[in-house]
Amino acid sequence: MTRARLDQLIDACLDGDATLRPELEAALRASPAARQAWWRAIQIHAGLHGALRARSAAVSGARMRRASPGRRRTAATFPLRWVLAAVAAVLLVAVGLHTRQPAAQPVAQPAAQPVAQPVAQPAVQAAVSALARITAGTGVGRELIAGDEVVATSATTITFTGEATVVRLEPGARLRVDRPHHIALVLASGVMTIKAAPQPVDYPLRVTTPHAELRVIGTVFQVAVAQATDVRVDHGTVAVRSAGDEVHVSAGGEARCCPGETPRQGGRLLRLFDDFIAGSGSTAWNNDSLGGIERQLVPEGFLDGGGCRLRFLPDRDQPSPWAGMRFATPQDWRGASGISIALRGSGKGGILLLEILDDGPASAPGEIDHAERFQVVIRDERTGWREWRLPFKAFQRRAMQFPGAPADGLTLSAVQGLSLIQHTGPLDVVVDRLGLYRE
């Protein structure tokens, strides 16, 4: 066979023409030189695919804007779009921790050792345009191209070129960004929050983790999470696939993917006491200790633009300060499975108690209550955000009870309020999305 004929066969195969494949196979089978020519052609073919993938950011962004101009506007409008677009998805993907948590003693995720600043794939860096840019945190200002890896040593925000998709990495997260024809994220470890802008149906954003895959249903997203992976969805719907099975998780829901197992759908937020949106104020905390507690709304929340910083400043008069909520009327929590709270810790090892004021004789807010008290322990052992799910069965009756409190167990039929109480150690945390969930 001539070299020209071999090149013709190889080119036909690379461009999807299967009719000449038998002849090519025969050549490859017979000749080491043909196999060498094949690999040289593949190095160009695959190399072009890899090197040009980053350009798809701008190409795809322009295509998406042409395809649906009403939805995809300039980046300047994206905050409004996030609010309005029902299809936008906000995901929390946590890889690494996947033990079932004994809820009374939640085990914090061990932080990964940050091993590097963003690592560029050297092969294609200069010739391609930026896929995304780090807009806060580790390596701020750095442009990312397809194949780049980011290891976050602090809370890190990545904004994608030509659209409004934003990724936030918690310290220790390791992420590879790619864009063959869709945004493709490979989360090797750590916690990642994604605010995904609407994307074309045929170019969904995908996330792959060691144990699962995710994509947004409708106009947006796909994400994959595995073994030690939690997926929580705030807006939109996300398909979660592992071990050959797929579930759809909609707003407020969550799924867990363990090694070799199909996805398990978890609890759904039933009620949100407060998500602490900056600027809207917080009416939730109305029963704080008289001293030793400072509250401040901060712009960086768990999944949105607001959280509530709590600084516990114990002193001789108030050795265990608290931030508390008393409900105007007792609430029936019997339809819920537990309390959900997002917490950004300081990692200093302090212990926080979450206390439920269950049923008891009525008393007005501001007066001493006579509720039966139950508690669960939260250890502040890591920095960065984590969402805790604290099932009611993990709560224990507190030793400290006011006179007149009933002793009928955790009935949840007429809950009067809840508190976050400093138990030990320095505590400076930010809380968000405090509510009830149901399995």
Place this chain on the structure above:
Amino acid sequence: MPVDPAAEQVHLLFLRHAEAIRGYVTGLAGGDLALADDVFQEVFLVASRRADDFRVGSDFSAWVRGIARLKLLEVLRQRSRGTGFAEDVLGLLAAEAPADENWRIHQHALQDCLGRLAPRARELTEMRYVEQLAPTAIAARVRWTVNAVNVALSRVRRQLRECADRRLAQDAS
């Protein structure tokens, strides 16, 4: 994170070798880029699950290539007959695939050569490799015949191959 240090190590190595693994899979997949992308992701999942099988200090590339070949065969068997190369050809190709370092060096050379493409050639290349359009779709868009598109793509690849070869020869001298 992750809790498992073996998985941590494998993830790190996988990221370092990603382009070579992807190229290897593309070659065995008969140049089918979409199939290669799918298999590549599957290989990552399998390698993560089997991280405990990998011995630190041994040849990661050989280990992950073994996984990739088996995964590709599995995927091809699930698809319709006639997809991909015959298994004996796959075996021959797998045994003679370029080493990871070779991929890296070649990518450097290709990077330089890409900037020298004529605008029209670049446009066609991006349609084929970024948008992953088939030659028939490209032909419809640019109003050429399919044969003309095929010839143009072949020329681009040959031009880049020759350019890369020159670059590598210069670097070697």
